[in-house]
Amino acid sequence: MIATGASIQNAEVMMRAQVVQGRSLWVDARNRLLRNRAAVASMVLLGIIALMALFVPLFWPYAYNAVDYDHISCAPDWWPEESVMCRAGGLHIFGTDDLGRDLFVRILYGARISLAVGLAATLVSLFIGVTYGAISGYIGGRLDEFMMRFVDILYSLPFIFFVIILMVVFQQNFFLLFVAIGAVEWLTMARIVRGQTLSLKQKEFIEAARAAGVGTFGIIRKHIVPNVVGPVIVYVTLTIPTVILSESFLSFLGLGIREPLTSWGVLIKDGADQMESASWTLVFPAAIMAITLFCFNFIGDGLRDALDPKDR
Amino acid sequence: MAPILEIRNLDVRFSTPDGEVHAVKNLDLAVGEGECLGVVGESGSGKSQLFLGAMGLLASNGRATGSVKYRGDEILNISQNRLNKIRGSTITMIFQDPLTSLTPHMTVGAQIMEALRAHQNVSSGEAEKRTLEILDLVRISEARQRMDQYPHELSGGTRQRVMIAMATVCGPDLLIADEPTTAVDVTVQAQILDIMRDLQKELKTAIVMISHDMGVIAGMADRVQVMREGEIVEAGPVDEIFYRPKHTYTKTLLDAMPRLDRPMREGHVGLSPLSTISADQQLLNVEDLKVYFPIRSGGFLFRKTKPLRAVDGVSFRLRQGETLGIVGESGCGKSTLARAILKLAPKSDGKVVWCGRDVTFSNDAEVRALRKEFQIVFQDPLASLDPRMTIGESIAEPLRSLKPELSADAATQEVRAMMQHVGLEPASINRYPHEFSGGQNQRVGIARAMIVKPKLVICDEAVSALDVSIQSQIVDLILKLQAEFNMSLIFISHDLSIVRQVSHRVMVLYLGRIVELADRHAIYEDPRHPYTRALISAVLTPDPKAERSKSHDRLVSELASPLDTRAQLAFLKSHMIDDADAEQYRPQLQEVAPGHFVAEFDPE
Numbered sequence: 035m036i037a038t039g040a041s042i043q044n045a046e047v048m049m050r051a052q053v054v055q056g057r058s059l060w061v062d063a064r065n066r067l068l069r070n071r072a073a074v075a076s077m078v079l080l081g082i083i084a085l086m087a088l089f090v091p092l093f094w095p096y097a098y099n100a101v102d103y104d105h106i107s108c109a110p111d112w113w114p115e116e117s118v119m120c121r122a123g124g125l126h127i128f129g130t131d132d133l134g135r136d137l138f139v140r141i142l143y144g145a146r147i148s149l150a151v152g153l154a155a156t157l158v159s160l161f162i163g164v165t166y167g168a169i170s171g172y173i174g175g176r177l178d179e180f181m182m183r184f185v186d187i188l189y190s191l192p193f194i195f196f197v198i199i200l201m202v203v204f205q206q207n208f209f210l211l212f213v214a215i216g217a218v219e220w221l222t223m224a225r226i227v228r229g230q231t232l233s234l235k236q237k238e239f240i241e242a243a244r245a246a247g248v249g250t251f252g253i254i255r256k257h258i259v260p261n262v263v264g265p266v267i268v269y270v271t272l273t274i275p276t277v278i279l280s281e282s283f284l285s286f287l288g289l290g291i292r293e294p295l296t297s298w299g300v301l302i303k304d305g306a307d308q309m310e311s312a313s314w315t316l317v318f319p320a321a322i323m324a325i326t327l328f329c330f331n332f333i334g335d336g337l338r339d340a341l342d343p344k345d346r
Numbered sequence: 347m348a349p350i351l352e353i354r355n356l357d358v359r360f361s362t363p364d365g366e367v368h369a370v371k372n373l374d375l376a377v378g379e380g381e382c383l384g385v386v387g388e389s390g391s392g393k394s395q396l397f398l399g400a401m402g403l404l405a406s407n408g409r410a411t412g413s414v415k416y417r418g419d420e421i422l423n424i425s426q427n428r429l430n431k432i433r434g435s436t437i438t439m440i441f442q443d444p445l446t447s448l449t450p451h452m453t454v455g456a457q458i459m460e461a462l463r464a465h466q467n468v469s470s471g472e473a474e475k476r477t478l479e480i481l482d483l484v485r486i487s488e489a490r491q492r493m494d495q496y497p498h499e500l501s502g503g504t505r506q507r508v509m510i511a512m513a514t515v516c517g518p519d520l521l522i523a524d525e526p527t528t529a530v531d532v533t534v535q536a537q538i539l540d541i542m543r544d545l546q547k548e549l550k551t552a553i554v555m556i557s558h559d560m561g562v563i564a565g566m567a568d569r570v571q572v573m574r575e576g577e578i579v580e581a582g583p584v585d586e587i588f589y590r591p592k593h594t595y596t597k598t599l600l601d602a603m604p605r606l607d608r609p610m611r612e613g614h615v616g617l618s619p620l621s622t623i624s625a626d627q628q629l630l631n632v633e634d635l636k637v638y639f640p641i642r643s644g645g646f647l648f649r650k651t652k653p654l655r656a657v658d659g660v661s662f663r664l665r666q667g668e669t670l671g672i673v674g675e676s677g678c679g680k681s682t683l684a685r686a687i688l689k690l691a692p693k694s695d696g697k698v699v700w701c702g703r704d705v706t707f708s709n710d711a712e713v714r715a716l717r718k719e720f721q722i723v724f725q726d727p728l729a730s731l732d733p734r735m736t737i738g739e740s741i742a743e744p745l746r747s748l749k750p751e752l753s754a755d756a757a758t759q760e761v762r763a764m765m766q767h768v769g770l771e772p773a774s775i776n777r778y779p780h781e782f783s784g785g786q787n788q789r790v791g792i793a794r795a796m797i798v799k800p801k802l803v804i805c806d807e808a809v810s811a812l813d814v815s816i817q818s819q820i821v822d823l824i825l826k827l828q829a830e831f832n833m834s835l836i837f838i839s840h841d842l843s844i845v846r847q848v849s850h851r852v853m854v855l856y857l858g859r860i861v862e863l864a865d866r867h868a869i870y871e872d873p874r875h876p877y878t879r880a881l882i883s884a885v886l887t888p889d890p891k892a893e894r895s896k897s898h899d900r901l902v903s904e905l906a907s908p909l910d911t912r913a914q915l916a917f918l919k920s921h922m923i924d925d926a927d928a929e930q931y932r933p934q935l936q937e938v939a940p941g942h943f944v945a946e947f948d949p950e
Contacts, residue, residue: 055776057777057778057781058734058736058778059733059734059778059780060734237729238724238725238726238729238730239729239730239731239732239733241685241690241724241730242722242724242730242731242791242794243732243743244690245688245690245717245721245722245795246717246721246743246744246747246748246794247714247717247718247744247747247748248743248747249714249747252747256732256735257732260732260734260735261732261733261734
C-alpha cells in the first residue's frame with residue numbers, strides 16, 4: 035500500500051501548509067516581454083488607439099457621417115501649408131474631407147472597423163488553423179496527406195478572385211469580409227501548427243502521456259495545443275497587420291466597406307484621390323495605420339523573443 | 347619545469363535574466379609538459395566553463411577575468427586573431443558531441459586538412475599525406491575512403507576519432523578533451539581512451555581530461571582536480587585522490603560510483619531477494635517478439651523496402667517482484683523492446699502474455715486498461731514532462747485518465763502522498779519542471795509512473811542522464827519502492843555496473859537478439875559469449891591500478907548496420923551467407939547452466 039495512515043496524515047498536514055506557487059513558462063515570458071521597451075511602448079500606444087476608437091466618438095462634437103457643406107476639404111488650423119482653400123476651425127483637429135466630415139472621428143471609426151476585421155479574421159483563422167493543423171500533424175499518415183493537399187489546393191486559389199466572386203455573389207456584405215479574409219489566413223496557421231505538432235510528437239512527454247493512458251484527443255488538447263501556443267501567438271500578432279492590410283486593399287479597390295461607414299483603406303483611397311489639393315486627408319489615416327502596423331510588428335517581435343525557448 | 351598552461355585567479359561569470367551566475371570562482375590550475383590532468387566534477391561544477399573561459403570561447407553573456415598564461419604569455423582576453431594562432435594549433439579541444447562539432451557539408455578529409463592548412467604552410471599533397479597518417483594513428487580503418495565521406499555517414503565512435511585526428515594533426519602541446527566519451531558506447535569509449543593514451547605517449551602531448559566519470563579519470567590521469575560549484579575542492583596525484591581521498595565530496599563521488607566489482611551496495615538500499623512464494627507467479631511472458639521497421643531505399647521508381655530488425659525474436663519470462671536488467675549498446679533494440687511490450691511501438695510478430703492472459707491483439711480499450719498495470723520511467727527527466735504543466739498535474743495525469751472515478755480532491759491527496767513518498771516536498775505541487783533539477787524531475791517521473799500502483803515498471807535508462815551522486819539516490823528510491831509495492835522491474839541501461847546492482851537477472855542484447863541471459867552474478871563472473879565478455883572488459887572502474895593493469899582485449903569491429911542481415915552473425919561467422927539481403931541463420935539460445943542461456947557462437 036502506498037497511502038499508509040502516517041503518510042495520509044502527513045499529507046494533510048502539508049495540505050494546510052503554504053503551497054508554493056510555481057513560476058510557469060508564461061510568467062517567465064511575460065516578464066521578458068515587459069522588459070522589452072519597444073514592445074511595451076507599442077502595447078501602450080496600441081491600447082491608446084483602441085481605447086480612443088471605442089470611446090472618443092461617443093462624446094466628440096462631430097458625427098462620422100455629418101456632412102458640412104461650409105467646410106469642404108478644409109485643413110486643420112495648425113496645418114503649416116499656406117495655400118489651403120480654407121481652415122476648418124473648431125475641433126476639426128485633423129481637418130475635414132471632401133464632404134466636410136470631420137476626419138478625426140472618421141479615422142477613429144475606420145480604426146474600429148479595421149481593428150475589428152483584423153481581430154475577427156485572425157480569431158477565425160486561429161481557431162480553424164490550430165484545430166486543423168494539430169489534428170493533421172498528430173494523427174499523421176494518410177489523413178495528414180489528405181488534409182495538407184486540401185490546404186495546398188486552397189493555397190493555389192487566387193485570393194483576390196475568391197473575394198471578388200464572394201462579394202459579387204453575396205453583395206457587399208460586411209460580415210463576408212471577415213469570412214473571406216479568415217478563410218485565407220488560416221492556411222498558413224494550419225501549416226505552422228502542423229509543423230510544430232510534428233516535432234512535438236517526437237518528444238518524450240507525449241510518449242509519457244500515451245503511457246499514462248491519455249487518449250488521442252486528450253493529448254492534442256492538453257499537450258499539443260498548449261505547447262504550440264508560443265509560435266502561434268507570435269504568428270497571430272503578425273497576422274493582424276496582414277489582415278488589416280488586406281482589408282484596406284479590398285476597400286481601396288472598392289470591394290470592402292461602403293459609405294458612409296469607413297475603414298482605413300477607404301480613407302486612404304479617398305485621401306489619395308485628392309492628395310494634391312488636400313494632402314492631410316491622406317497623411318493622417320496613412321500615418322495612424324502605419325503606426326498601428328508598426329506596433330503590431332514590434333509586439334510580435336517582442337513576443338517571439340520572450341517565448342524563445344533557447345533563452346532558457 | 348615550467349607548466350604549459352598556467353591559470354591564476356580565473357573567474358568566470360555569466361549575466362543571465364535571472365541574475366549573475368558565478369560559474370568559476372577564483373581558480374588556480376597548471377598543466378605540465380606531457381602530463382594528463384583529470385578535471386572531475388558533476389554537471390554545473392563549472393569544469394567546462396573553466397576551460398572555455400581560458401580559451402576565450404565563452405558564450406556572449408559570459409566574462410572571464412584573471413590570468414591565463416600559455417608558456418609564459420598571457421592569453422586571456424587577447425584579440426581573436428592572436429588567439430586563433432594558438433587555438434587549433436598548439437592548444438586544441440575535443441568536445442562531447444562529435445556530430446555537432448563537425449561541419450555537415452564538408453568531407454572529413456577536407457575538414458582535417460583545413461585545420462592543418464589554417465595553421466601550417468603546407469602544400470595540398472603534403473596535407474593529404476599528413477591527414478592519412480593521422481587517421482591511421484587514430485586507427486580509422488580504410489582511411490582513404492573515409493576521407494571522402496561526410497560526418498553523417500560515420501558512426502559516433504569514428505566521428506569522435508575524426509575529432510581527435512583534427513585536434514592532433516597540427517601536433518599540439520596541449521589537448522583539452524571535454525567529456526570526449528560521454529556520448530558513445532562503452533566499447534567505443536574504451537577504444538577512444540586507448541587511442542588518447544597512445545597519442546599522449548607517442549606525441550608527448552599534454553592532455554586535460556574533463557569528465558564526470560571517475561572511471562575515465564582513473565584510467566587516464568596522472569593528476570586529478572575535483573571541482574564543485576566553481577571551486578577546486580581537492581587536488582593531487584591520481585592514486586592519492588582515489589585511494590586516500592581527504593575531502594568528503596571526493597569520497598561521496600567515489601562512493602556513489604556504481605562498480606561492477608562491487609555488486610552489493612554497502613550503505614545503500616539493497617536489492618530485495620525474490621520471495622519464494624512469488625517465484626512461480628509468471629507476470630509477463632514474451633515469446634519471439636519481433637519489431638521490424640520498413641526502411642525505404644533505392645531509386646525514385648523502383649523503391650525497395652527493407653526491414654530494419656530492431657527487435658528480432660526475443661523471448662523471456664518475468665516473475666512477480668523480479669527485476670530483469672537489459673543491457674546493450676545503442677541501437678541494440680533495448681528501448682524498442684520496452685516500447686513494444688508497453689504497446690507504445692507497433693510489433694511485427696510474437697506473443698505477449700500478461701498474467702496468463704494473451705494481450706498480443708488487444709484493442710485500444712484493453713490496452714488502456716493495461717496501462718494501469720505497466721508503466722514506464724524515461725531517460726530524460728525534463729523532456730518527459732510537459733513544460734506547460736505543473737508537476738502536480740503531470741503526476742496526476744495517469745490517475746485522471748486511468749481512474750476517472752477518482753474525485754479531484756482524492757486525486758490531489760494521492761499526488762501529495764506520492765510526492766512525499768518519492769522525496770519531493772508536497773508544497774511544491776504547483777511548481778513547473780524547469781524550476782527543478784534533473785534528479786528532482788526524475789523523482790516526478792517516478793511518482794507519475796508509480797501512482798497507479800502498477801505491477802510492472804520499465805525504467806528506460808532512467809538514471810543515465812543524472813550525475814553519479816543523484817544516480818545512486820534515484821536507484822535507492824527505485825529499489826525502495828519496488829520492495830514496498832512488490833513490483834516487477836525491467837531495468838534498461840547501457841551501464842553494466844548499475845544493472846548488476848539492481849537486477850536479479852540480466853539480459854544482453856546485440857542487434858535485436860539475446861546473446862546471453864543469466865543470473866546477475868553468473869553473467870559477470872562466468873560470461874560465456876564473446877560479446878558479453880567484451881562489454882564487461884570495457885567497463886571502467888574508479889581504480890587507477892586496476893585500470894592501468896587492464897589487458898586491452900577490445901572488440902575491434904564497429905557495431906554493424908542492423909539493415910545488414912549478416913551483422914547478427916558477427917560471432918557465428920561459420921553460418922553466415924555472404925549477402926547483405928539474404929535470409930540468415932539466427933544464433934539459437936542454449937542453456938549452458940541452469941538459468942544461464944547463451945547464444946551460439948564460433949569458438950575462437
